[in-house]
Amino acid sequence: MNLVRARDVMGLPVVSIASGEDVAEVRDVVYDGEAHRLVGFTLNKRGMFAGRLKAVLAAGSVAAIGPDAVMIDAESAIDDSGGRGAGLDDLGAARPVIGNRVLSADGSDLGEVVAVILSTGDELCAVGYELQSADRSDTSFVPISAQMALSGENLVLPAEATAFVRNDLAGFGAAIASYRSPGLEKNQ
Amino acid sequence: MSVLWWLVLVVVMIAVVAVVLFVVRRARRAGSVLASRVSDRGGQ
Amino acid sequence: MTTDTFARVQGRGVVATDSAESVGSVKGFVLDARGRKIEAIHVDGHGKKATILAWSAVKAFGADAVMATTGADPSTIDNDHQKAAVKGVVTMLGTRVLTVDGREVGTVTDVEFDTDSGVVVRVVTDQGPIEPDRLRSLGSFALVVDDASATTGP
Numbered sequence: 001m002n003l004v005r006a007r008d009v010m011g012l013p014v015v016s017i018a019s020g021e022d023v024a025e026v027r028d029v030v031y032d033g034e035a036h037r038l039v040g041f042t043l044n045k046r047g048m049f050a051g052r053l054k055a056v057l058a059a060g061s062v063a064a065i066g067p068d069a070v071m072i073d074a075e076s077a078i079d080d081s082g083g084r085g086a087g088l089d090d091l092g093a094a095r096p097v098i099g100n101r102v103l104s105a106d107g108s109d110l111g112e113v114v115a116v117i118l119s120t121g122d123e124l125c126a127v128g129y130e131l132q133s134a135d136r137s138d139t140s141f142v143p144i145s146a147q148m149a150l151s152g153e154n155l156v157l158p159a160e161a162t163a164f165v166r167n168d169l170a171g172f173g174a175a176i177a178s179y180r181s182p183g184l185e186k187n188q
Numbered sequence: 189m190s191v192l193w194w195l196v197l198v199v200v201m202i203a204v205v206a207v208v209l210f211v212v213r214r215a216r217r218a219g220s221v222l223a224s225r226v227s228d229r230g231g232q
Numbered sequence: 233m234t235t236d237t238f239a240r241v242q243g244r245g246v247v248a249t250d251s252a253e254s255v256g257s258v259k260g261f262v263l264d265a266r267g268r269k270i271e272a273i274h275v276d277g278h279g280k281k282a283t284i285l286a287w288s289a290v291k292a293f294g295a296d297a298v299m300a301t302t303g304a305d306p307s308t309i310d311n312d313h314q315k316a317a318v319k320g321v322v323t324m325l326g327t328r329v330l331t332v333d334g335r336e337v338g339t340v341t342d343v344e345f346d347t348d349s350g351v352v353v354r355v356v357t358d359q360g361p362i363e364p365d366r367l368r369s370l371g372s373f374a375l376v377v378d379d380a381s382a383t384t385g386p
Binding site: 012013015016017018019020021022063065066067068069070071120 | 265331333368374
């Protein structure tokens, strides 16, 4: 599995496969922390002094994400109707997941969320969270699952997910390849 | 000699303004992981 | 099939067959949207005032000179695609190569083409050659190519 932190996608150029043009640049990563779903991206114009683009890019409209660019099939993949109905309007209305505390099913504090982990393979979606323990000494990666309970500022990791927790991103990728089974709610 | 000092001052001021502009512009373009509104989960 | 390369033909004279007059020299190329075929040769001028010779007007692309067919005149550019090409905004040599998976895989160092048809037969990069059937598009940002190890998709 090809995994990246959501924040590493910010600033990448958005390139059209049909034209070879860099039509925009990724500004924000829009994430639904309650459904644990990657919604899409807001955009900037290209150029060091250029401003925001009104258009947005829904996660489902992305052809691929690589280390050097976000690829779209054609410029029409970018939606400039204001993102209505795609979950990309009225941003910031919900509580972001970064900073939430994660507890295991048996009540231990696994740490707080410091990054959202995305899979950029065949399907672009959020697959896990990077956690940092309270004393900042340990980092771990936990899988996202539809069963994650959310209450207040806490996320609870279901018991069956603990077997897939790892301390390094590569190991985590290998572990969850089997965890993300059918039945899990996928991005449209 | 005072002309030279003025020149240096002007150059430094231009440099400072340029750096400030650059930093401010970078900050304004900076993105973050944002929360989306949860209401319409089924709609697409 | 005789071939030549963009780097090698730079500066080669372009001559009208009937008058033996110089029409210009090879300054650059206007390619199709995918970067697979030469549409025209930029022979003179700069920017908006550049003159190009359509590939159909090329009678022979020789080792020492390019011969234009009888009665063919270079024309001025008349669309944005040609303007971008003659200004060097959209060009093969030196452009980054980006795969459809979003990975940069080098820069173009040369382009080999068939001197009869104007079709690109190979794109040479600093990370190896690229077969023309992998070319997806040539734009101002990158030459977009299919992944090298791509198996047939859905």
